[in-house]
Amino acid sequence: MRIGLIGTGRIGAFHARTLRDHPQVDSLVVCDQDQARAKEVADSLDVQLAGDVQELWDSSADAVVIASATSSHAELITAASDRGLPTFCEKPIALDLSGTERALRHVQEAGVPLQIGFMRRFDAGYVAARNAVRAGWLGRLHTLRAVTSDPAPPPADYLPHSGGLYRDCLVHDFDAIRWVTGREVRQVFALGSDAGPPMFREAGDVDTAACLLTLDDGVLCTATATRINGAGYDVRLELAGEEDQLAVGLGPRTPLTSLEPEATASVEPAWPGFLERFAPAYREELAAFVRLARGEGENPCDGREALAALRVAEACERSREEGVPIPLA
Ligand SMILES: NC(=O)c1ccc[n+]([C@@H]2O[C@H](COP(=O)([O-])OP(=O)(O)OC[C@H]3O[C@@H](n4cnc5c(N)ncnc54)[C@H](O)[C@@H]3O)[C@@H](O)[C@H]2O)c1
Structure with missing residues (x-):
């Protein structure tokens, strides 16, 4: 084709x-x-x-x-x-x-058909997390912790057109949370900090954000993001249930140093950025698109999924502005 x-x-x-x-x-x-x-x-x-x-x-x-x-x-x-x-x-x-x-x-x-590029749906760790939740390995799921930390801020002229940290960056976490759990977000409470470089304040954006999401089955999720994580690119999702807990994105390239004396230090350099961390997932999502375009496969992420994730991001932006929790219809 x-x-x-x-x-x-x-x-x-x-x-x-x-x-x-x-x-x-x-x-x-x-x-x-x-x-x-x-x-x-x-x-x-x-x-x-x-x-x-x-x-x-x-x-x-x-x-x-x-x-x-x-x-x-x-x-x-x-x-x-x-x-x-x-x-x-x-x-x-x-x-x-x-x-x-x-x-x-x-x-x-x-x-x-319209497929949207939420590539985490094709990452081996996120796929395994989704399968584990569906198989009930964790027992009743109660807590999720999503992390997205960029190593360095984007250029200043990127910020005014980015849509802000919730829509541009955390939207990946919102999609992943919905996709991994199969649940909808019922309420958000979001905070943001613009205490870093002035360009974030000048663009009306934040450099760091923390969101508390409640899912429609009562699972509580935190999603944090920052544009400045000198340790390196860090994308994780931790899932905790009554019987076990699992982590996506925790490996030798995770830029997180344990201070415990017996802990083994991370031995490989941190991921430089999203292109390296998610390279296989980007390839897989396009392979799925080729199948979709050839009429040989289902749509793995249609436009309504992007709309649902954007609704969560919008609610977070409103929550930050108004300082109150925002329910999602
Ligand atoms: N899924 C992900 O992980 C991920 C990662 C990075 C970027 N993105 C998205 O991909 C898009 C591109 O991001 P990027 O980082 O590659 O940006 P970029 O600025 O590096 O590239 C964008 C390119 O689009 C071109 N362009 C802009 N308007 C155009 C138009 N009307 N017609 C043709 N070309 C046009 C620009 O000249 C530029 O070369 C953004 O929407 C971004 O949100 C997604």
Whole structure:
């Protein structure tokens, strides 16, 4: 099959290589509004270059992967569904609920599949956690602790368009919590701190956040995130039940040092960032998309999942602003 890829930045360039190497992708055509960037990727991977998005639409692709900047997602999803193209889009669909719902209505009316890039659903640890919960290994689950810590802050000009720490970063944890437990979030209470570099305050954002989520079966979850974790990239999910507890993301590359004398120190360098930590998951999610686009597989993460995770993020933002718990309908 022939796939069109829009956006060849950090994640787009990674997806381009994965798609180029996929045995069922016969050809790949890429574009980016930064033509030099697209050309560099096309040349380095020896794939076709489209001069702009219109040229990509005209290139007879069978399916499209959208990895451009967030602000372009809803419009590109809409345009792809008008052309009947199965679509994979990086999270988020849009930064607001109304824009997300509008795009989803369009996709539904067009009747084309839309898969969203919540790659943790393809990470071996998260998959194992989900299976363990479903198999009842932990007994009654009572507590979850989700952690997402970036090693270093993004550039200052990224912040005003990011949607903030809850929508941009913690949304992955909100999706993972829903997906692993199979439960919905009933209430959130969120705090944020902008005590770090001034650029966060200036953007109306926070550099560190802590959220308390209550699930609809009473499970309590904490989800914390920070943009500044000098020890390294750290993504974990700890699950505790009446009979056992498990951790995703706890291994030799976890940048967490135990102070206990008998503890063995972490022996490998910390993950530098998300591309290294989740490389196999990014490949798996695109393999699932190729199956979906070929009509050979189920949609592992359709647009309504992104809407549900965004609702949690929105409620956290409101909770932080108003200083009160926010119930989710
Ligand atoms: N799932 C994940 O773990 C994950 C990780 C990183 C980024 N993302 C998402 O992927 C998207 C891209 O992030 P990134 O870090 O690669 O950003 P980036 O800035 O490195 O790349 C974005 C690229 O999109 C291009 N672009 C912007 N608008 C365009 C348009 N209308 N048409 C064509 N090209 C356009 C830019 O020129 C740029 O090259 C974001 O929406 C982000 O939220 C997801």
